[in-house]
Amino acid sequence: MASSSQKQGSSKYVTLISSDGFEFVLLREAACVSKAIKKMLAGSFLETARGDRCHFEEINGIVLEKVAEYLCYNHKNRNREDVPDMDIPPELCLELLMAADYLDT
């Protein structure tokens, strides 16, 4: 119940933290494009208690940066139909794919 009351006053932003300590602050609404992050923030998990900070021990900074970029890109284009595809560097492709699978985006 603490989490739900906290949610009322929770900030508009959340922080994603990579395994090597990089932090990415982005809009809660954008981050919730990822169903996994949405669930992390919705339930009474540690993430909510720690002030909306999500640690990803398996995702490094480089990949998480791209993930954050994607979340913003998706949020920005949420109401558009003809959206140019986001560029994904081929060398990051596989790692990013695994992250995407994990985050359910």
Add this chain to the structure above:
Amino acid sequence: MNPPNPPNGMPPPAAPPQRPARQIRGPQSALTDFLASQGINANQIRQDADARRAAARASMQTAGGDDDAPSPDAEPETAPARKETKAQAAKRKKEEEKAIAKIKASKQFQRRRKQYGSDDDMTDEDEAARAVFEESMAPLPGQMENCEVCEKRFSVTAYSRAGPDGGLLCPKCSKDLDKEEGSAKKKRKLAAGRQRRQLQSNLLDGIYPGAKDLMTLCIETLAKNVQNANSLGDLSDELVDKIAAILSKKRLMTPETLYLFLRPGSDTVTVYDAAKLSSDDFIRIFQIVPTVKHIRLRNAIQFKNKVMDHLLGTTVKLQTLSLHGANLIDDERWNQFLTEKGSHLQALKVYHTDGHFGDEQLEMVAKHCPNLRRLKVCHNQKVTEAGVRHIAKMGNLTHLSLELYKQLTDMEGEMSCLEIIDTIGGGLRTLSLATIHDLSDALLEIIHESCQNLSKLRLTDNSSFTDNGFAKLFTGWLNPPLVYLDLHKCRHIDAAEPRENPNNIGLGSAGFETLMAHSGATLKHLNVHSCRHISREAFEHVFAENKTYPEMQEIDISFCQSVNDFVVGCIFRSCPNLKTLKVFGNFGVKEARVPKGKILIGVPNALGMQIEGTAEDEGRVI
């Protein structure tokens, strides 16, 4: 300023003032003659102008506390220089503002802004509107202008092009510019067409328009760069399967890329498009992945005797064999395979083998594959009712799918099908009988009696089942509600009297209502494509306001003539989790509004589906 005040700008012609006739005149220019003949008189003009100026001066003095009050004397001098009075300037300014406001409000301008700017540069709106205004104020056709690039003087025509800085270009310079831009413009046009087709293609694949999800983006990038990949690392089987599917769709599954999917120790090999693989590549599958248990190969034309011989020589114990297009395996090899490796086989799917794999092989299956659970024979031209009868002996079957193209002779064929259902129907969980043109209501009756464990039922392409037969099948059927139902093309055909259906043949209103009453609660996929006898009232009744079908994901009601905008709206209302609705050939569907996140395919107009609302966020579908 270009549009000047003509009266003031006119130099007083050298004509004599109005003097009573004295027949002496100096030399007169042609222009003066012409003006005189038109009743235009320089003196008159001057007087008019003076009067106007005086009036303006007077009005300014009464206005008094104007913004440039300190220099009221300067005004009369500057005004004529700018060829307009203060009042005129104010008027012009007002008109300009009006025009700009009009431009801002115009649809074209809004569209243009949507195209170029996003919502963060809201401030330049004024500037953009002014740019449009000034564009429209460019010199009119017929005037002279200096070319922006070569500075030569030329006369403006309606075809004069604007240069890079907004000025006009002379014909020669525009030609050069055309040449430069020509190819780029063409390319842009082509790209736009491609984009539109891509959008439609995505819709058909169930990808919602808008930003793709990250996984799709990654897989597509991977497909583009697949030749640079050495291995897929430790991706999950599910992901590997998705990648394999997309590579195949793009026809990129070559002997080289096949290696990415042969992972030693794995028990599944799936190649969705094996058309580019040779027999040796198939043999290599068994060499690299000897642990393989489930093998699925589509377009496996080169999976021929040589490969079968190799497979028979290995210790591979296949549980699933799914071969598509392997019509170069002769009967002898099939028999040998079934005798030697049949005991492990749990699923056998044979598609598109033309004149191969017939009655004899089905007999071998019945004899040597005691553990067989799934049998699928699709697009086969060899199996006859004799072979079908053997299926009745396969007691462990839970999934049966037949699509036979050799027409079963009326009575015999029907009897053999009834026999199957009668003996093994009780254990079946999925039953699929496609292209059964002549089977009658007797089949529906026996399904009603024998089958009580079905979750998927497909009976398609038939023109003898009656509406009554369907109604009976779904009334009081002990089978639990179905999840997947496909009854497409169950309808009456008569080329002479296409509108008449005296015997109520095909799935009609009664059948449709009973089936939805029986299975509506769990149904996920429903296909009643071409069941044209279902009435609009039946649709409206089934998808009435008080009914919901929470599980429904996909409906195909193409070519059901009675479907219209209202029915489509009712369906969207009653099926909250619907993802795709197909309405090909339903000309009553004209401007149905599609809730966000749902896909409507086959709207018979060029606009395609129109999305309504922005509330729901779970739009992405793949």
